[in-house]
Amino acid sequence: SKVKSLEELGISSTILKKLQEMGITTVEALAAANAQELSQNLAIPLQTVQRLISQARNALGLGLKTALEIKKERMSLPKITTGSKNLDTLLGGGIEVKTITELFGEFGSGKTQICHQLAVNVQLPPEKGGLSKRAIYIDTEGTFRWERIEAMARAIGMNPDEAMENILYVRAVNSDHQMAIAEELKEIIPKENIGLVVVDSITGHFRAEYPGRENLAVRQQKLNRHLHQLMSIAELFDVAVVVTNQVMARPDVFYGDPTVAIGGHVLYHAPGIRVQLKKSRGNRRIARVVDAPHLPESEAVFAITEAGIRD
Ligand code: ADP
Ligand code: MG
Incomplete structure (x- = not known):
């Protein structure tokens, strides 16, 4: 079963709120976020941010599609x-x-x-x-x-x-x-x-x-x-x-x-x-x-x- 929301990733509500203020409201958005920027804006260590982002990426999988699906x-x-x-x-x-x-x-x-x-x-x-x-x-x-x-x-x-x-x-x-x-x-x-x-x-x-x-x-x-x-x-x-x-x-x-x-x-x-x-x-x-x-x-x-x- 695919993770659909940031809540399901088990992110703390304080960080969730900060992410939301930055406009990051979906797992996809978090997966695509810039770690440096997030770390600065959230005022949390880079390592923690990188862990969050890779959690989001893992949840999404590689995102492979067939050419036919793209077509x-x-x-x-x-x-x-x-x-x-x-x-x-x-x-x-x-x-x-x-x-x-x-x-x-x-x-x-x-x-x-x-x-x-x-x-x-x-x-x-x-x-x-x-x-x-x-x-x-x-x-x-x-x-x-x-x-x-x-x-x-x-x-x-x-x-x-x-x-x-x-x-x-x-x-x-x-x-x-x-x-x-x-x-x-x-x-x-x-x-x-x-x-x-x-x-x-x-x-x-x-x-x-x-x-x-x-x-x-x-x-x-x-x-x-x-x-x-x-x-x-x-x-x-x-x-x-x-x-x-x-x-x-x-x-x-x-x-x-x-x-x-x-x-x-x-x-x-x-x-x-x-x-x-x-x-x-x-x-x-x-x-x-x-x-x-x-x-x-x-x-x-x-x-x-x-x-x-x-x-
Ligand atoms: P651009 O935005 O690229 O500068 P336009 O889309 O305004 O150009 O195109 C202007 C041309 O559209 C005019 O030269 C005229 O030939 C034609 N045009 C504008 N109004 C009419 C109309 N009512 N009937 C026929 N042709 C028109
Ligand atoms: Mg014109």
């Missing part, structure tokens, strides 16, 4: 349709929960339009490509338009007012505010039946507040902390997190390694899916998945229409 877990993760079959196929079915998806590309490449579409589509029932859930839209640039939500909802036969009621909007005025909002998400998500968190854009405030090369280290450090907040939210609450990142157009490197050439990928050091968007003729856009080992290196063409994202 089943992965395949059963729900996805949100983008509205374009081409784009969905490129993404392996749509935008995944428990994952951060970064949409990056030049101005006008369709990042914000896709975010609007996903905020509508997440509300669809699973058989139609949604999660029957609501969206949180963190807008840092003031480019959110309820008119687009209304039009996109109407186009798929959804009641526009209901669709708008199911999108919780917040304008982040600076990077500190943006991070404070991300912190609050832990309280909001479980209460409000949220399936999607949008941050449009994730980088804007950070770039403006920490400009240039000389601030690069601080900026990246802060951004990493922000990403970490978002990653744990995605993992903990089974939500999809979609972030946008505006980068300069560099058509010359579209087929090379854009990671190095464009610079400023937010997800460079974080797991997740990076989708590069590029303008094409008229309302056509080209999407490419960058650096995802499980997805084929290919492109998808989609269109931005009055009705929303389409093939």
